[in-house]
Amino acid sequence: MNTPRLEGKVIAVAGASGPAGQATMRRLAAEGATVIGADIDQRRLDTAVDSVRTAVGGAKITGQIIDLLDPQEVHDWADHLEAEHGHVDGLFHLVGGWRGSKSFFESRIDDWDFLHDTVVRTLQHTSLAFQPALLRSESGRFAMVGAAAAHKPTAGGAAYAAAKAATEAWTLSMAHSFVKETTADNGEPTAAAAILVIKALVSPEMRAEKPDAKFAGFTDTADLAETLAGLWDRPAAELNGQHLWLTAR
16 A cells, blocks of 8 residues: 555645635645644634545544734744644645725725735744744745736736735745755755745635636636645755746746
């Protein structure tokens, strides 16, 4: 019997109750990983974790209520996971949010404020908290969901494009830290931070609700999950700092 490819890996998923988080946790659990999903809503998190246990027999999965806007709480979570399991091999930041307007002039600064907290600040907290553990892992992986809009902003999407661009730049700085701080004898990083670029995500539930919709350029949550699970199939040096496009450029 073949050993699942992620057997022995300890992977945390922030934003566990969303469509991307649920699909990713199912895929990771099916590949044998120990999965820890984090969310702010207890009911939604319990539902997400239970759905993975139902879908994947013997899934090694737990849920943890975490306020990602509280930096100390996130740091404590990262430290606890490493102390409990001996290592943390992955952190996937799948916290989403979107705000936009009809025109540039109508852009609202409070939309930026919302996205700054939901999209930017939460990623800053998770990346800072988990970076040391990922460096200590034999094969640490960090990934976040970027946006095609950050590379080609539209007039009404200023706040969203700016927030996504900020998180991508922050992640690239993290990637550089994996090179600068590596302890490998050959000087190549053992940890990697990658950006998965999408236009938007579509889940099976969304397709069922709108069976006639084309969802052109959208990325299926299952495809996102498979890409994340496959990050350990590539050497860290090849993956680190890369934009992995899951939609047309």
